[in-house]
Amino acid sequence: MxxxxxxxxxxxxxxxxxxxxxxxxxxxxxxxxxxxxxxxxxxxxxxxxxxxxxxxxxxxxxxxxxxxxxxxxxxxxxxxxxxxxxxxxxxxxxxxxxxxxxxxxxxxxxxxxxxxxxxxxxxxxxxxxTASPPELPEKVREPFRIAVSRTRPPEFVRELAARLGGELVPIGSAGAKIAAVLTGEVEAYVHAGGQYEWDSAAPVAVAVAAGAHASRIDGSPLTYNQGDPWLPDILVSLPDLAPTLLAGIRDLHRQTP
Structure with missing residues (x-):
């Protein structure tokens, strides 16, 4: 090698x-x-x-x-x-x-x-x-698609998609979900059920290199190499869609008792 x-x-x-x-x-x-x-x-x-x-x-x-x-x-x-x-x-x-x-x-x-x-x-x-990041789709497809877990899609993502007019696409691993954003199979990945740093570090590195949006669902930065490697949530999307998703998530959280 x-x-x-x-x-x-x-x-x-x-x-x-x-x-x-x-x-x-x-x-x-x-x-x-x-x-x-x-x-x-x-x-x-x-x-x-x-x-x-x-x-x-x-x-x-x-x-x-x-x-x-x-x-x-x-x-x-x-x-x-x-x-x-x-x-x-x-x-x-x-x-x-x-x-x-x-x-x-x-x-x-x-x-x-x-x-x-x-x-x-x-x-x-x-x-x-990151050596040769994929070229992102130029436009956000309508209706946009959100990659979610095959077995445990968060209920709030269902509500988010319904509110914003999106569709849910079940995909297996976190890496496959984020890769799907980068290759145009979906436009976003939203997850709030918690995962570990190794679930997202590599795909987030590639996503950022490609120019995609990657953050916590409140818009704050994703941080890695922490003492506790648990990450509560994540949002990866085409950059033009991120403001809409973040605003929708904020609205949903305001309405949650």
């Missing part, structure tokens, strides 16, 4: 991890979904950790599949460079035959900001990266 810079590294690692997951999926099959999920999480995590130790030995890493002790290592909070990775985002979709809405996330946080990232969508044969 030839490494030119952090953006390229993120893309290469995410892509190779995804290729390994495709091979694993084909070899193990779908009869035992739990075994396939566990094997995918483990294999991708081990590959990414080994690669980062070898290629960026001085950097810290925050991974979904790390132990709690590793995640809470105080050295991460004082490090200037931290890789935030989700080795397999969307394990449910990964374990279901025919589904392509799962991903591999690799992001780099430096001195308070995300500076590089990649989202591999292996079953879609593409990787979105």
């Amino acid at each position: 030839t490494i030119r810079d952090d953006d390229t590294l993120a893309g290469e690692l995410a892509t190779e991890a995804g290729e390994r997951l495709l091979e694993l999926r084909a070899r193990l099959g779908f009869e035992d979904g739990r075994a396939l999920k566990d094997a995918g999480d483990r294999a991708s995590h081990e590959f990414l950790m080994d690669a980062l130790r070898r290629l960026r030995p001085d950097d810290a890493v925050l991974s979904e599949e790390a132990t709690r002790e590793e995640r809470m290592d105080p050295r991460r909070l004082s490090a200037e460079r931290v890789w935030i990775v989700d080795p397999l985002d969307g394990t449910r979709e990964f374990s279901e035959q025919g589904r392509a809405d799962w991903a591999v996330h690799v992001a780099l946080w430096q001195r308070g900001a995300l500076t590089a990232g990649a989202v591999a969508l292996p079953a879609q044969s593409r990787t979105l990266t």
Whole structure:
């Protein structure tokens, strides 16, 4: 693997991890979904950790599949460079035959900001990266579409879509949802059920590099490499749609007792 810079590294690692997951999926099959999920999480995590130790030995890493002790290592909070990775985002979709809405996330946080990232969508044969961010759609489609969870779409997003005339589109992993915004399959992703930093760091890095809007649902900044890696909510959208969504969310919150 030839490494030119952090953006390229993120893309290469995410892509190779995804290729390994495709091979694993084909070899193990779908009869035992739990075994396939566990094997995918483990294999991708081990590959990414080994690669980062070898290629960026001085950097810290925050991974979904790390132990709690590793995640809470105080050295991460004082490090200037931290890789935030989700080795397999969307394990449910990964374990279901025919589904392509799962991903591999690799992001780099430096001195308070995300500076590089990649989202591999292996079953879609593409990787979105900060090295070459996708070109956003020029116009907001009407009615606009909001990506939501397949299994637990927030009720307030249903209300938001109804109020603003939008449509809901169920998609699997968070990475696949944000990628769908960047590739024109939807215009926004709104989530308020909580998630972790590794669920969004890489796709947010790519979204920002592409010129999309990315924030908390109240418009405040998304922050990463925190002691507690929990993020309560997120909004990613085409930039022209963001003011409408933020205003709609504020109105809904004012009306909530």
